[in-house]
Amino acid sequence: MTDIRYDIGKIFKAAFGISSPIYITQPIRIGESDAPISYTGVNALEPNKAKQMSWLGTPIIFPVNFKAGTYNIYDLNGKLTRKEMEKFQLPSATLIEFSRAKNVTTTEVLGNNGTVKEIFGFDDWQIRMRGVCLPEPNRTEIEQKESLLKWEQVAAAIEVEGELFEEKEIGRIVITDINFQQAQGKPKVIPFEITAVSDDDLELILVQKARGSVTLGEPEITIGE
Numbered sequence: 001m002t003d004i005r006y007d008i009g010k011i012f013k014a015a016f017g018i019s020s021p022i023y024i025t026q027p028i029r030i031g032e033s034d035a036p037i038s039y040t041g042v043n044a045l046e047p048n049k050a051k052q053m054s055w056l057g058t059p060i061i062f063p064v065n066f067k068a069g070t071y072n073i074y075d076l077n078g079k080l081t082r083k084e085m086e087k088f089q090l091p092s093a094t095l096i097e098f099s100r101a102k103n104v105t106t107t108e109v110l111g112n113n114g115t116v117k118e119i120f121g122f123d124d125w126q127i128r129m130r131g132v133c134l135p136e137p138n139r140t141e142i143e144q145k146e147s148l149l150k151w152e153q154v155a156a157a158i159e160v161e162g163e164l165f166e167e168k169e170i171g172r173i174v175i176t177d178i179n180f181q182q183a184q185g186k187p188k189v190i191p192f193e194i195t196a197v198s199d200d201d202l203e204l205i206l207v208q209k210a211r212g213s214v215t216l217g218e219p220e221i222t223i224g225e
Contacts, residue, residue: 054092064090064162072156080155088147094131096164100124125170125198132183133190141190145180148192152178157199172199 052060068087075081101123106115133144151158157172165171177195 058092060092062096062162062164063092064094064096064160064164066090066151067159067161069159071154071158073153074155085151085154088151090129091131091133091144093134094129097128097130098164098168099126124200125168127170127173127194127196127198129192129194129196131192133192135188141188145190145192148178148194151175152194168198170198173197174199 052063054060066085066088068085070082071085072080073083103120103123105118105120107118108115133141133148135141136144139147152175154175157174159172160170165173173196175194175196179193181191181193183189183191
């Protein structure tokens with residue numbers, strides 16, 4: 001049998017350029033004794049406190065799931081159809097990055113320093129998921145890739161669950177881009193990268209008031225007479 005072992009750190013380094021460097025705080029001098037190392041203040045994660053355990057017995061700190069449900073998908077004729085999707089958990093070796101900007105308009109002021117800032121709200125969360133599909137007892141790396149491709153075909157927002165998303169009040173995302181790579185010399189390893197944006201409910205309330213006038217939400221804006 002072939003002994004195939006996976007060094008996640010090296011795989012992420014080769015696929016995405018992400019490395020976990022080891023910093024040496026003091027120079028190494030030949031002949032001198034090693035400097036004492038203190039782990040005071042370092043808290044270890046106990047397995048029974050982890051959100052979920054992998055099949056290897058290692059803790060999964062922030063598992064993320066795509067919720068099951070009925071979603072819109074385009075068929076071969078370009079028509080929207082409804083399709084049942086099963087719950088899908090992202091591969092355990094997945095890193096997720098979040099970023100968001102404010103919708104700010106700046107106005108220059110004559111004869112003064114700085115600008116006037118008008119904040120109208122917040123932009124969508126920009127989400128970047130980078131991970132690796134590895135063989136597991138209940139699903140192969142190919143099956144994980146096929147599942148990701150099926151979710152990428154969803155022509156609507158995808159409901160997600162996970163602590164990383166809940167703390168940012170993100171309940172749905174829209175996948176805008178997906179990319180699969182090849183890991184040279186690494187069989188059964190499929191790196192992937194997903195770009196997505198958050199999706200929020202925006203309610204537009206129209207209230208009919210006087211003849212020919214419409215009120216649009218708050219503050220009241222009257223259109224027409």
